[in-house]
Amino acid sequence: MQIEPDSGRPRIGVMGGTFDPIHHGHLVAASEVAQSFQLDEVIFVPTGQPWQKRGVSPAEHRYLMTVIATASNPRFTVSRVDIDRGGPTYTIDTLRDIREERQDSDLFFITGADAVKQIFSWKDVDELWDLAHFVAVSRPGHAVSLRDLPERDVSWLEVPALAISSTDCRSRVNRGHPVWYLVPDGVVQYISKHDLYRSTS
Numbered sequence: 204m205q206i207e208p209d210s211g212r213p214r215i216g217v218m219g220g221t222f223d224p225i226h227h228g229h230l231v232a233a234s235e236v237a238q239s240f241q242l243d244e245v246i247f248v249p250t251g252q253p254w255q256k257r258g259v260s261p262a263e264h265r266y267l268m269t270v271i272a273t274a275s276n277p278r279f280t281v282s283r284v285d286i287d288r289g290g291p292t293y294t295i296d297t298l299r300d301i302r303e304e305r306q307d308s309d310l311f312f313i314t315g316a317d318a319v320k321q322i323f324s325w326k327d328v329d330e331l332w333d334l335a336h337f338v339a340v341s342r343p344g345h346a347v348s349l350r351d352l353p354e355r356d357v358s359w360l361e362v363p364a365l366a367i368s369s370t371d372c373r374s375r376v377n378r379g380h381p382v383w384y385l386v387p388d389g390v391v392q393y394i395s396k397h398d399l400y401r402s403t404s
């Protein structure tokens with residue numbers, strides 16, 4: 204979807220992710236897109252059941268870690284739409300639900316370089332472009348050439364390179380290594396309190 208620069212409508216970012224756990228790579232990406240695209244708000248949307256991932260932590264843990272991580276930024280909010288809908292999570296449903304809630308807004312769906320390269324495997328991809336403008340951000344280890352990007356309405360944004368992944372955070376906790384400064388302090392404490400990622404499933 205092409206967004207008119209001066210539409211006067213609220214400009215809302217939608218940052219979808221499994222957030223298992225949420226880390227500073229996610230937060231910096233959202234913050235940079237908010238700045239560059241003059242967004243009024245970024246809604247973080249933890250997935251319910253990410254159908255392309257296995258062995259994901261319970262949604263309530265991922266949701267609460269996302270709430271903790273975003274609490275200090277007044278422009279960041281968290282939505283439960285994907286969790287409360289139930290069933291496998293598809294972005295087509297995420298965007299339809301958010302549009303229903305924010306009917307007068309322009310939506311910007313934020314995705315990392317790795318995820319955007321997979322977008323053709325997503326459900327009803329041809330209909331996604333009518334619901335939001337897509338913004339793909341750079342990510343270390345995931346080079347993207349123009350050929351990888353859909354020939355649709357996708358903007359590209361270089362963001363500070365943070366070589367952090369949720370997979371690595373889980374693995375570090377599992378091996379007894381610290382995740383301080385990779386994830387927000389409150390998330391470190393949440394992981395410890397709930398004994399997450401200690402056993403390999």
Ligand SMILES: Nc1ncnc2c1ncn2[C@@H]1O[C@H](COP(=O)(O)OP(=O)(O)OP(=O)(O)O)[C@@H](O)[C@H]1O
Nearest residue numbers: 220221222228314315316318342365367368369370
């Ligand atoms: N370090 C990062 N820099 C830029 N974008 C990122 C970064 N980490 C994740 N993203 C993007 O954030 C979104 C949500 O990512 P997700 O929750 O799957 O985290 P992840 O670190 O990729 O997780 P995992 O390692 O479990 O696959 C995706 O679009 C992903 O590309």
Ligand SMILES: O=C(O)c1ccc[n+]([C@@H]2O[C@H](COP(=O)([O-])O)[C@@H](O)[C@H]2O)c1
Nearest residue numbers: 219220221250253292293294295325326
């Ligand atoms: O719509 C789909 O079929 C689809 C398939 C894979 C991923 N997504 C979305 O992409 C975002 C990042 O997902 P993930 O699995 O990399 O955390 C998140 O919002 C997912 O719902 C969406």
